[in-house]
Amino acid sequence: MSNILTPRSQDYSQWYNDLIIKGNLADYSAVRGCMVIKPYGFALWENMRDVLDKMFKDTGHQNAYFPLFVPKSLFEAEEKNAEGFAKECAVVTHYRLKTDPNNKGKLIVDPAARLEEELVVRPTSEAIIWNTYKNWIQSYRDLPILINQWANVVRWEMRTRLFLRTAEFLWQEGHTAHATKKEAIAETTQMLDVYAKFVEEYMALPVVRGVKSANERFAGAEDTYCIEALMQDGKALQAGTSHFLGQNFAKAFNVQFTDKENKMDYVWATSWGVSTRLIGALVMAHSDDQGLVMPPRLAPLQVVIVPIYNKDVEARQKIDAKAEEIMKELRAKGIRVKFDNDDNNRPGWKFAEYELRGVPVRIALGARDLENNQVEVARRDTKEKASQPLEGLTDHIAQLLEDIHNNMFQRALDFRTEHTTNADTWEEFMKILDEKTGFVYAHWDGTPETEEKIKELSKATIRCIPLNNEQEAGKCILTGNPSTQRVLFARAY
Amino acid sequence: MSNILTPRSQDYSQWYNDLIIKGNLADYSAVRGCMVIKPYGFALWENMRDVLDKMFKDTGHQNAYFPLFVPKSLFEAEEKNAEGFAKECAVVTHYRLKTDPNNKGKLIVDPAARLEEELVVRPTSEAIIWNTYKNWIQSYRDLPILINQWANVVRWEMRTRLFLRTAEFLWQEGHTAHATKKEAIAETTQMLDVYAKFVEEYMALPVVRGVKSANERFAGAEDTYCIEALMQDGKALQAGTSHFLGQNFAKAFNVQFTDKENKMDYVWATSWGVSTRLIGALVMAHSDDQGLVMPPRLAPLQVVIVPIYNKDVEARQKIDAKAEEIMKELRAKGIRVKFDNDDNNRPGWKFAEYELRGVPVRIALGARDLENNQVEVARRDTKEKASQPLEGLTDHIAQLLEDIHNNMFQRALDFRTEHTTNADTWEEFMKILDEKTGFVYAHWDGTPETEEKIKELSKATIRCIPLNNEQEAGKCILTGNPSTQRVLFARAY
Numbered sequence: 001m002s003n004i005l006t007p008r009s010q011d012y013s014q015w016y017n018d019l020i021i022k023g024n025l026a027d028y029s030a031v032r033g034c035m036v037i038k039p040y041g042f043a044l045w046e047n048m049r050d051v052l053d054k055m056f057k058d059t060g061h062q063n064a065y066f067p068l069f070v071p072k073s074l075f076e077a078e079e080k081n082a083e084g085f086a087k088e089c090a091v092v093t094h095y096r097l098k099t100d101p102n103n104k105g106k107l108i109v110d111p112a113a114r115l116e117e118e119l120v121v122r123p124t125s126e127a128i129i130w131n132t133y134k135n136w137i138q139s140y141r142d143l144p145i146l147i148n149q150w151a152n153v154v155r156w157e158m159r160t161r162l163f164l165r166t167a168e169f170l171w172q173e174g175h176t177a178h179a180t181k182k183e184a185i186a187e188t189t190q191m192l193d194v195y196a197k198f199v200e201e202y203m204a205l206p207v208v209r210g211v212k213s214a215n216e217r218f219a220g221a222e223d224t225y226c227i228e229a230l231m232q233d234g235k236a237l238q239a240g241t242s243h244f245l246g247q248n249f250a251k252a253f254n255v256q257f258t259d260k261e262n263k264m265d266y267v268w269a270t271s272w273g274v275s276t277r278l279i280g281a282l283v284m285a286h287s288d289d290q291g292l293v294m295p296p297r298l299a300p301l302q303v304v305i306v307p308i309y310n311k312d313v314e315a316r317q318k319i320d321a322k323a324e325e326i327m328k329e330l331r332a333k334g335i336r337v338k339f340d341n342d343d344n345n346r347p348g349w350k351f352a353e354y355e356l357r358g359v360p361v362r363i364a365l366g367a368r369d370l371e372n373n374q375v376e377v378a379r380r381d382t383k384e385k386a387s388q389p390l391e392g393l394t395d396h397i398a399q400l401l402e403d404i405h406n407n408m409f410q411r412a413l414d415f416r417t418e419h420t421t422n423a424d425t426w427e428e429f430m431k432i433l434d435e436k437t438g439f440v441y442a443h444w445d446g447t448p449e450t451e452e453k454i455k456e457l458s459k460a461t462i463r464c465i466p467l468n469n470e471q472e473a474g475k476c477i478l479t480g481n482p483s484t485q486r487v488l489f490a491r492a493y
Numbered sequence: 494m495s496n497i498l499t500p501r502s503q504d505y506s507q508w509y510n511d512l513i514i515k516g517n518l519a520d521y522s523a524v525r526g527c528m529v530i531k532p533y534g535f536a537l538w539e540n541m542r543d544v545l546d547k548m549f550k551d552t553g554h555q556n557a558y559f560p561l562f563v564p565k566s567l568f569e570a571e572e573k574n575a576e577g578f579a580k581e582c583a584v585v586t587h588y589r590l591k592t593d594p595n596n597k598g599k600l601i602v603d604p605a606a607r608l609e610e611e612l613v614v615r616p617t618s619e620a621i622i623w624n625t626y627k628n629w630i631q632s633y634r635d636l637p638i639l640i641n642q643w644a645n646v647v648r649w650e651m652r653t654r655l656f657l658r659t660a661e662f663l664w665q666e667g668h669t670a671h672a673t674k675k676e677a678i679a680e681t682t683q684m685l686d687v688y689a690k691f692v693e694e695y696m697a698l699p700v701v702r703g704v705k706s707a708n709e710r711f712a713g714a715e716d717t718y719c720i721e722a723l724m725q726d727g728k729a730l731q732a733g734t735s736h737f738l739g740q741n742f743a744k745a746f747n748v749q750f751t752d753k754e755n756k757m758d759y760v761w762a763t764s765w766g767v768s769t770r771l772i773g774a775l776v777m778a779h780s781d782d783q784g785l786v787m788p789p790r791l792a793p794l795q796v797v798i799v800p801i802y803n804k805d806v807e808a809r810q811k812i813d814a815k816a817e818e819i820m821k822e823l824r825a826k827g828i829r830v831k832f833d834n835d836d837n838n839r840p841g842w843k844f845a846e847y848e849l850r851g852v853p854v855r856i857a858l859g860a861r862d863l864e865n866n867q868v869e870v871a872r873r874d875t876k877e878k879a880s881q882p883l884e885g886l887t888d889h890i891a892q893l894l895e896d897i898h899n900n901m902f903q904r905a906l907d908f909r910t911e912h913t914t915n916a917d918t919w920e921e922f923m924k925i926l927d928e929k930t931g932f933v934y935a936h937w938d939g940t941p942e943t944e945e946k947i948k949e950l951s952k953a954t955i956r957c958i959p960l961n962n963e964q965e966a967g968k969c970i971l972t973g974n975p976s977t978q979r980v981l982f983a984r985a986y
């Protein structure tokens with residue numbers, strides 16, 4: 001059981017796929033690039049969604065739902081956005097199938113049911129939403145609009161990976177409308193902070209907050225803010241983005257409003273999103289060769305109780321009674337707990353199974369433990385085991401879950417600190433990327449051409465220009481041209 | 494404000510559309526037959542979803558997520574299901590757009606990016622799910638599988654109506670797999686009971702539980718169970734269905750398992766769903782000419798507090814303080830409450846607005862009320878107003894919300910009782926449908942041909958054969974042939 005995963009050292013990529021499949025998070029499907037999210041993976045997503053949803057509502061947002069389809073003429077209205085997504089759009093062209101006259105029991109697309117205008121399956125919803133906002137906004141009194149949507153979107157990616165890049169994925173997309181530029185920018189950075197807080201305080205994963213270079217901006221945005229996390233193989237992963245869209249969509253869809261002085265102006269916009277990709281980040285950042293390691297605040301199951309029976313029926317009844325009692329007390333504290341008394345599997349099998357699934361805390365409970373008024377408590381993150389008195393057990397477990405969260409965050413932070421390096425020459429830069437891996441801070445001359453060239457030569461991209469970045473004179477690692485600040489480079493997912 | 498809706502007596506259909514649009518539940522969209530669910534409507538859906546989701550989990554189900562697209566070859570595998578949905582399928586044929594060489598700034602479908610196999614946008618997910626279950630089921634130990642999915646689906650309907658029939662809609666679809674026929678049938682009826690309980694105890698709407706005739710069965714089912722509700726115009730609305738699918742999908746996708754005796758058998762299946770259509774039912778069943786009437790247990794906002802200020806600033810502060818205090822106490826009881834102290838609108842405007850939105854309870858609070866240690870409490874369902882002492886107010890409001898629920902249910906039940914009639918001849922049958930409207934119990938000879946003929950002549954359909962239906966010898970209203978029971982007819986949405 002403990003060797004069912006390919007070790008990270010042998011093949012990190014295969015280890016990741018093994019984890020997702022054998023950890024029961026997701027499965028491949030019959031549809032190219034689309035996956036099935038299995039109940040265990042979906043329970044994790046539900047926990048993530050519920051926390052985020054509350055954070056959105058606490059910052060004044062409401063949920064709504066807009067159509068899956070975007071008519072082509074709306075899709076192309078904001079030119080840069082359309083250009084950016086055109087190459088990966090699934091397109092609906094027909095609305096009916098009919099029986100194949102030449103092939104009994106088979107269906108063909110009915111050529112008579114061609115749509116007058118093709119429909120794009122939303123890769124993102126700015127177009128359909130701003131076409132709607134047009135009807136909702138006349139005056140400054142109609143602003144701000146603070147709406148979020150939980151939805152599925154489709155981007156026809158050529159190379160897909162479970163959770164990290166799939167043709168269809170689940171996400172949330174916030175779309176807000178404001179009377180002033182200042183207010184829209186404040187919203188953009190507020191939501192970046194919400195994402196950073198979520199990833200750090202729930203996923204136990206430290207992030208760098210920054211702004212993208214022009215090359216890496218969302219198609220149609222004036223500025224893209226992002227959070228970047230570091231994975232165990234030293235590659236970066238963009239964990240969330242928040243876009244200041246300026247007046248681009250308002251102009252494309254002619255959304256104007258009368259301000260307090262009765263003047264007409266275009267509305268200011270933001271959009272922001274995170275997706276099921278976060279599950280990929282969570283898995284890659286924390287897990288080990290024995291399986292998943294779930295951060296306690298999001299773990300579908302936080303504690304599992306495994307009974308160690310012997311042949312004594314009376315002892316068994318005592319174990320069951322005590323386990324039920326512990327479970328009840330933990331539940332009363334809001335802890336997600338399961339008592340696994342399935343007779344078909346032995347304790348050793350269960351230990352390995354819950355290790356694979358990354359359950360943060362395991363309690364084992366046998367006749368001898370009960371005699372000594374104690375249980376065995378094992379934590380998943382460090383694999384430490386210790387006897388623990390029954391007295392005060394629930395408080396101990398609640399505290400332990402917090403300790404595990406903090407330990408996981410600190411471990412990820414230490415790893416990131418160790419794998420963050422300054423490079424001053426091209427040779428250093430390449431050597432770090434190839435050998436040490438991780439985040440590299442280096443000077444760049446600020447031009448898109450140089451950024452592009454660096455990417456071609458090194459396969460590293462500018463992850464972001466960190467917020468409140470330290471200003472420091474230097475020379476671009478590639479061109480030697482003057483630079484005012486280091487930016488954050490990495491190879492990335 | 495109070496005349497902004499078309500009265501029911503004048504045009505029931507227009508009244509319904511007015512309610513949805515002016516009550517801020519939904520809006521039309523640029524996509525044919527698709528709607529935008531606005532924040533107020535979506536908050537209602539969230540409440541419905543949360544209650545149902547808990548009921549599903551309490552009966553042992555887990556959520557998962559399957560792909561939006563179904564490859565055509567999978568879609569056509571279960572022949573009856575495919576045939577039933579073929580005429581309303583949106584079909585993805587291409588995966589890329591490109592710039593139009595003849596039309597600057599415009600996009601066209603890239604003919605080079607044609608899919609080898611077309612993808613159907615799911616109208617329902619049996620095909621993609623059973624193709625997946627095939628890989629998950631080998632032995633009886635893998636059963637049952639009890640999975641639910643919250644998703645969007647697309648059915649290309651020619652005549653659409655907000656919530657009641659839209660090309661894209663939101664729903665949940667349960668898909669379960671069982672080792673025995675008996676267990677699958679028990680699941681089917683269990684979920685029908687869950688739906689009936691939800692509609693009666695949360696939507697305050699009585700339903701008839703029954704089974705569909707062969708003509709009205711879900712395509713691919715052995716039996717379709719349903720709940721049927723009666724709307725204020727005397728038309729029926731199918732509020733939920735639960736299907737016993739037999740081994741049809743297991744055979745189409747070759748899903749076999751080894752049972753306890755080590756014999757191979759095909760797996761037994763069920764599926765069951767309710768959708769955003771329920772919002773249409775809720776609105777049509779309870780609302781009046783002044784606006785929506787929300788059933789309290791699902792109302793996005795259960796209580797609104799409207800202050801009645803005069804020019805005395807000190808009095809205003811006292812009113813505000815008391816309103817905040819009441820709000821806090823109601824929230825502590827889990828009641829969804831808002832204090833609307835917006836100075837831009839007068840109390841009369843607010844009264845009409847919350848009446849339109851169907852908020853179950855309104856509390857008005859002025860200086861005179863405070864002097865008398867009382868407030869004015871108005872209930873939306875009966876429009877009764879009364880002074881109520883501040884002492885014990887929160888308990889009173891909590892009880893009042895229950896009373897409103899019970900009153901709404903009883904009113905709908907009384908309406909249904911009045912509009913349920915036995916018909917013994919064709920003339921009676923037609924007269925009831927045309928004049929009295931409502932549910933009609935009548936004898937039918939049990940043949941699909943007669944059912945079809947009755948539908949053609951009367952526009953009424955067999956809504957269901959009620960569960961535990963009374964057996965009674967009689968003659969078919971159309972053919973005069975012998976019949977053993979009355980079945981439930983109505984004109985329907």
Ligand SMILES: [Zn+2]
Pocket residue numbers: 396399
């Ligand atoms: Zn302790």
Ligand SMILES: [Zn+2]
Pocket residue numbers: 889892
């Ligand atoms: Zn009372």
